[in-house]
Amino acid sequence: MSVPALKQRLPRRRWSITTGSARAIVPSRSGLPSCTSPSILRRNDADRPSHSGSGRLSETEQWELDVADSSKPPTKGARTRATILRHAAESFRRDGYDDTTVASIAQKIGISEGTVFQHFGSKSGLLGAVMDEFYAELHATALDIAGSPGDAEQRFRNLIDAWALRAERDWDLIRVFTQRARYGTDPELDARWKEHNRRYTRLHFDLIEQLQAQGVLKDQVPPALIRDIVFGAIEHIALGQDLSPHMEIREKANQVVDVLVAHHAGQPPIDGRLERIERKLDAALGHGDGSVKVMPEGRTGDGSAAERA
Incomplete structure (x- = not known):
């Protein structure tokens, strides 16, 4: 079955550039977006048949099937897991990694530390699961934007704006992900973080190539460099406002895109010049x-x- 045909059989999703979140229109008892159901994090799909003709599902097919599977009522264990993740995300965001303890999270929920370790193995494993949830939602939003109507430049701007919005709202949590992955001692966490970023920025990479083909972005510049310029600039902007109670990243992120497409905007069509x-x-x-x-x-x-x- 083709991906478009598969999408027609699944619940429609909607995204909002003002909230930066993607929500599947599927009942969810966990309080989390259905597209980020804990079942996504634990599934082993090695033996699942592929709709693309290869031995494994493509990323898009896998994500669509996960959304469909997440409509099933969650088990008690899944609800406990979701509750732990929610409180852990709040704690990591508020207190950072070092000052967050499994004991404090368990006490706040009213469960034993052993239950937390049973689900996640370690504090680093818990952070990894929080990171998985974060990027699952982020990627769902990006998929909707990338596949939405409109020209490639507007979709590219919307993608950048969605990331800038999440950076404004969740920089404290993003900083924990980045610092622990880059400078921590857990190679598995580092690998997961890099894979999430690769998968997420691939959507931006594809649009950059389209814009280069249309002459909106310079085709002499490698697409990977343009991607790195955008994300590097946004990270630099965020770091510059690290201690500010109200971060303002979206407007500056849009200005970064303006700089990249300025050469295109400054060259009107030949008919206009004549x-x-x-x-x-x-x-x-x-x-x-x-x-x-x-x-x-x-x-x-x-x-x-x-x-x-």
């Missing part, structure tokens, strides 16, 4: 008493140099 030249010529020929005539070698009838068009 029209402007004609208007200037008409104005010059109609100047004064109408006696001005364009003569050879750029001189007017009265011997003065003609105004350039």
